[in-house]
Amino acid sequence: MVEVLEQFAPVASRIKILPDLLVNKIAAGEVIERPASVVKELIENSLDAGAGRIALIVDDGGRQLIRVVDNGCGMNEEELRLCVLPHATSKLLSDEDLGAIRTMGFRGEALASIAAVSHLRIASRMVGAIEGREVRMSGDQFEACGATGCAVGTSIEVRDLFFNMPARRKFLRGGSTEVGHINEQFARLALSHPQVGMELTVNSRTTQNLPSGQSRLERISRFYGPELAAALMHISRSERGLTIDAYAAPPVHSRATPQWQYIFVNGRFIRDRHIAHAVKESYRGLMEPSRHAVVFLFLEIDPEQVDVNVHPTKVEVRWADSNLVYSQVLSALRETFQRADLVTPLRFRPRGDSIDSVEEERMRAELAAVLKEAGPTPNSGAFSPSTDSRFATDRASQSDPSALPASMADAERLWRSFYASPAAPQVEAYSDLSRASGAPIDPSATQVDRFDSHIANLIPPRAIQMHNLYLVAESDDGIVIIDQHALHERVMYEQFRERFTNGTLESQRMLLPETMRLTPEQSALLDANAELLRKLGIELTPFGADSVAIHSFPALMKDADVQEFMRDLFDRLAQSAGETQTEVVVHRVLDLMACKAAVKAGDSLTQEEIQSLMAKRHLIEKSTSCPHGRPTILRLTKTDLNRQFKRT
Numbered sequence: 001m002v003e004v005l006e007q008f009a010p011v012a013s014r015i016k017i018l019p020d021l022l023v024n025k026i027a028a029g030e031v032i033e034r035p036a037s038v039v040k041e042l043i044e045n046s047l048d049a050g051a052g053r054i055a056l057i058v059d060d061g062g063r064q065l066i067r068v069v070d071n072g073c074g075m076n077e078e079e080l081r082l083c084v085l086p087h088a089t090s091k092l093l094s095d096e097d098l099g100a101i102r103t104m105g106f107r108g109e110a111l112a113s114i115a116a117v118s119h120l121r122i123a124s125r126m127v128g129a130i131e132g133r134e135v136r137m138s139g140d141q142f143e144a145c146g147a148t149g150c151a152v153g154t155s156i157e158v159r160d161l162f163f164n165m166p167a168r169r170k171f172l173r174g175g176s177t178e179v180g181h182i183n184e185q186f187a188r189l190a191l192s193h194p195q196v197g198m199e200l201t202v203n204s205r206t207t208q209n210l211p212s213g214q215s216r217l218e219r220i221s222r223f224y225g226p227e228l229a230a231a232l233m234h235i236s237r238s239e240r241g242l243t244i245d246a247y248a249a250p251p252v253h254s255r256a257t258p259q260w261q262y263i264f265v266n267g268r269f270i271r272d273r274h275i276a277h278a279v280k281e282s283y284r285g286l287m288e289p290s291r292h293a294v295v296f297l298f299l300e301i302d303p304e305q306v307d308v309n310v311h312p313t314k315v316e317v318r319w320a321d322s323n324l325v326y327s328q329v330l331s332a333l334r335e336t337f338q339r340a341d342l343v344t345p346l347r348f349r350p351r352g353d354s355i356d357s358v359e360e361e362r363m364r365a366e367l368a369a370v371l372k373e374a375g376p377t378p379n380s381g382a383f384s385p386s387t388d389s390r391f392a393t394d395r396a397s398q399s400d401p402s403a404l405p406a407s408m409a410d411a412e413r414l415w416r417s418f419y420a421s422p423a424a425p426q427v428e429a430y431s432d433l434s435r436a437s438g439a440p441i442d443p444s445a446t447q448v449d450r451f452d453s454h455i456a457n458l459i460p461p462r463a464i465q466m467h468n469l470y471l472v473a474e475s476d477d478g479i480v481i482i483d484q485h486a487l488h489e490r491v492m493y494e495q496f497r498e499r500f501t502n503g504t505l506e507s508q509r510m511l512l513p514e515t516m517r518l519t520p521e522q523s524a525l526l527d528a529n530a531e532l533l534r535k536l537g538i539e540l541t542p543f544g545a546d547s548v549a550i551h552s553f554p555a556l557m558k559d560a561d562v563q564e565f566m567r568d569l570f571d572r573l574a575q576s577a578g579e580t581q582t583e584v585v586v587h588r589v590l591d592l593m594a595c596k597a598a599v600k601a602g603d604s605l606t607q608e609e610i611q612s613l614m615a616k617r618h619l620i621e622k623s624t625s626c627p628h629g630r631p632t633i634l635r636l637t638k639t640d641l642n643r644q645f646k647r648t
Contacts (some may be wrong), residue, residue: 017536032113034172035161036064036181037313040157041114044104046070048268049154053197053213056186060203061178063161063169071153074126077133081145084120084137086112101286102303104268109312116140117168118161124154144187164256183207186224186268191262191296194219220247220296228253228294233340240324244332250342251287251625265299265306271315274322275299275329282333284495284587284620286342287629297329315334324428342624343480343635371594463610468603471610478637484600486626489615493594493627494620495556500535500590505553507537514550516560518570525573536589560596568592591627 032038039056046054049072059065076085082088086109114120115137125132131320132150136143162169172178176538179202188211190198202354210222221229232247263275275297283293307318317327418632463473471482499505518526526533526540526548533540539552572592576585599605605613617623617633642648 032161033119033313034181035066035178036160036185038062038066038114039068039182040119040185040189040313041110042066042068043156043186045156046072046154047109047189047193047195047196047589048071048103049152050195053199055199055201056182057181057201058182058203061172061175062158062182063172063178064159065176066158066161067155069153071151074129074153075122075124075133076126076129077145080124080133080135081124081142083113084111084140086136087106089551102266104314111639112140117165118163119159119365121157121159121557122154122435123148123150125150127152131232188262188264191216191219191223191300192264192267192269215247216296217247217618232296232337235332235336239328239329241305242299242325242328244328245300246332246631247296248333248336250340251283251291251293251629251630252342254283254287254291254293255506256291260294261292262296262370263299264297265301265317266303268314268317268646269478270317272317274319274326278326278329279333281339281581281584282330283629284584285591285627285629286337286625287449289629291629295333299329301325302370338621342622343631343633362482455513465605468604471605472615473614475635476637478639478641481634481636482614482617483626483630483632484603484605484613485598486632487617487623488598489594489626489628490632491613491620492556492597493590494622496554496590496593500586504535506555507539508555508558508646509552510550510562513543515547516550516563516566517547522570529573532585532589536593554597555591557593557597565596566591568596577615587627592625 032041035058039058039062043054043056046068049070051072052069055067055069057065057067057069081091111120111122111620116139120137121134123132123134129152132148134144134150135145162172182202183200186198186200186208188210190196194214194216195212198208198210199206200208208222210219214222217229217234220232227245229247231253234248235244235246235248237244258276261276262281263270263272265272279293279295279297282488287293299507305320307320308314310316310318410427465471465484469484471484471487473480473482496505523546537554538550538551540548540550543549550562550566553560557565569589569592572588573585576588598607599613624631624633639648
């Protein structure tokens with residue numbers, strides 16, 4: 001009986017209330033990851049205090065010393081005692097304030113967490129006060145509090161970070177690595193607050209001294225170089241309560257990682273998957289999928305429409321309407337890219353680089369020979385365009401004649417009137433076209449043939465083919481070198497996209513249906529994408545238990561291997577099985593079709609085919625890159641040539 005009672009005898013509780021120091025150390029683990037985290041929290045406090053000038057001093061990567069000095073509003077003695085306590089803040093007064101955060105900080109955790117893992121000194125003086133006050137702490141224990149001499153504002157010193165957490169201190173990286181993280185935090189805060197002067201001193205050497213009132217572009221130039229800043233395209237838009245002020249780099253400045261994408265909301269640096277996806281989509285087709293854009297996005301929105309109380313470091317947010325933000329960012333970037341000249345400049349390595357100087361001289365000589373051969377070739381008259389469907393002309397209704405060379409602009413104007421009423425061709429337009437080209441009109445020719453034939457006379461052929469791979473042509477300010485496959489792939493993609501958007505792609509009935517055996521996965525994909533295949537001009541019917549018969553195929557792909565294309569198509573559809581954005585799926589499919597239909601590297605082109613392809617370059621959007629994002633055109637200016645040939 002005694003043994004039974006002992007089993008139910010009360011035991012000491014295993015649940016304990018943690019000591020305050022341990023609680024603060026745990027909180028510090030969430031907020032204070034490394035010295036750069038301290039820098040972020042302290043500078044944000046200075047910004048909230050209304051500082052117009054902030055100085056940051058760092059020694060030994062922030063392990064020995066982090067000092068932030070500002071000229072903000074300052075604190076009195078009572079505020080100094082309270083500011084280092086957990087959850088003490090001057091930035092929230094009620095529950096309602098939490099729903100509309102207008103300050104950088106608000107949790108009241110930063111100073112308490114920092115004090116728990118360092119030796120902390122805060123000195124502050126308010127405007128009008130005769131003297132300043134200071135407080136000293138060590139591991140969240142008050143050591144001193146009293147009067148001190150200091151300027152108006154606040155100075156915070158953090159020494160021996162993680163002195164009482166050897167495990168955390170052991171995991172800090174070398175001084176240069178930690179300084180790199182500090183520089184990154186400093187840059188983020190300086191970019192988002194250009195009205196505030198900032199100074200950074202590392203190991204007694206001033207590395208940044210930024211005056212107040214700079215523009216965002218000036219700060220970008222200071223941190224990331226004037227070359228990148230000069231290439232950035234400015235974007236400004238304010239619609240539906242969201243203001244966008246952004247700077248986006250052309251695709252040629254893309255990076256291998258997304259670390260060069262800076263997103264700020266109401267002055268706060270964030271990471272956001274919705275915006276990141278919008279940026280990626282806006283560059284889709286302009287650069288390779290594995291590359292990442294360089295973008296600086298500054299968004300302003302009503303604080304009630306964004307929740308910043310999501311993550312201890314405040315680097316994540318939650319939107320009231322994420323679709324609005326996504327669509328506005330996407331459209332703002334896309335519209336800018338459509339107006340911009342995104343041709344990739346051709347750059348030579350300077351002598352002494354990794355390229356062999358002998359090989360460089362050989363390349364120069366070969367280029368000079370190409371230029372000599374690529375002189376003006378008079379056009380003797382109209383030609384009959386190739387019947388190859390790869391070079392069929394498309395309408396490209398959104399091209400901008402004002403951006404074209406004079407002769408090309410005339411051709412575009414005539415071309416527009418020529419197609420003004422496809423059902424009833426315009427006699428006047430034919431006459432204008434005939435007079436402009438100096439060649440007679442063949443009344444039996446189709447509209448496409450007439451346009452192709454006479455635009456050739458408006459623009460004399462000035463291009464030659466090299467190695468059955470590249471086209472070299474004269475431009476107004478030098479030469480352009482064109483990847484024939486990449487450019488034709490873009491032409492075909494835009495042709496497919498426009499016709500797909502306007503309805504169904506033209507299909508061609510096969511003389512004898514081709515049969516194709518399907519895997520169970522492919523059969524499921526076929527059922528799930530039946531409507532998409534129909535719009536693509538592909539007609540299939542069941543043929544036995546696990547096969548289909550292909551009756552119709554896109555007319556512009558008549559030279560493609562049907563079986564090979566269908567296998568690749570099913571692979572693309574499988575890749576897109578979990579994709580919720582229909583536009584992404586369509587892009588991948590049309591991209592595949594364009595790649596299969598375009599001329600290949602190694603294909604020899606006739607002069608007529610070259611001329612037709614060169615003419616279409618001016619009549620499509622995004623002609624500077626293929627749908628994969630690779631450049632189609634490299635530009636070499638006369639200035640570049642003169643420099644390479646030592647003529648300057």
